[in-house]
Amino acid sequence: MDDFLVVEGLQKAYGKIKALDGVSFRVKRGEIYGLLGPNGAGKTTTIKIITGILKPDNGNVFVFGKSPLEDPIYVKNVIGYVPEEVILYESLTVKEFFEFIASIRGLNRDDVIERVLVLVKSFGFSEYFDTPILSLSQGTKQKVAIVAALMHKPKLLVLDEPIKGLDAMSARVLKEILQMHIQNGGAVLFSTHIMELAENICTRIGIIHRGKIIAEGTMDELKEMAREPGADLEEVFLTLTEQIESIDEYLRDLRRIFS
Ligand code: ATP
Secondary structure (H helix, E strand, O other): OOEEEEEEEEEEEOOOOOEEEEEEEEEEOOOOOEEEEEOOHHHHHHHHHOOOOOOOOOEEEEEOOOOOOOOOOHHHHEEEOOOOOOOOOOEEEHHHHHHHHHHHOOOOOOHHHHHHHHHHHHOOHHHHOEHHHHHHHHHHHHHHHHHHHOOOOEEEEEEEOOOOOOHHHHHHHHHHHHHHHHHOOEEEEEEEHHHHHHHHHEEEEEEEEOOEEEEEHHHHHHHHHHOOOOOOOOHHHHHOOOOOOHHHHHHHHHHHHOO
């Protein structure tokens, strides 16, 4: 089956706020799909529905054909999820936390130890292995969450703003891991507002704006849609989300107050 993830017509309101207004897209084997959108566009809400944390008001999600609400254990086993706001068991050391994750996932210590050690070394936090999580920096906590999400060799990685707290070296390592993951038959969904990241590593991008996917395609296809063949993703994005006129207006006002 080529469709790892199918998202159909998701709608979700928080009280009067319509967060999602019919979000649909698919992520296939071998793809890195970037959900790109401004603040409040609906990225985190979409990801929380895919991982089964939130229930949609309408619409469906299928992860390898299974619904996260009807088959939550299956879905949690095939997804590696890194949330935007990482919450870990702060009183455990890094090592104890990984042992805990391995035990709840039913993983054999000998099967995962090499994988964990290589990942920890690559993300540069071997020295913190016996340190309680509460004394780690925010970026190191993020790295712990990434390693925990990769431990069970998930086929589909779902990452909400994964690069946000990472230093340059770790961001590079993560990008390489994502490439290796898709070369080995996996797929990735991640959300970001970092244009450069989306442009560099995504095989396809879905632009989400006000709870809707307003454009989707490869970088070249998006440029064509925005009728901006030579443009970078930032210009394409601002054109498609109709923010380009606002920018011009804001810049005029800013120049006035800074002159
Ligand atoms: P960001 O890039 O800023 O993280 P996002 O694209 O991930 O944004 P969401 O967090 O999905 O956007 O939010 C979509 C909309 O839903 C926003 O208007 C937000 O204010 C609203 N929203 C999200 N969570 C809640 C909540 N728990 N209660 C009320 N409104 C919420």
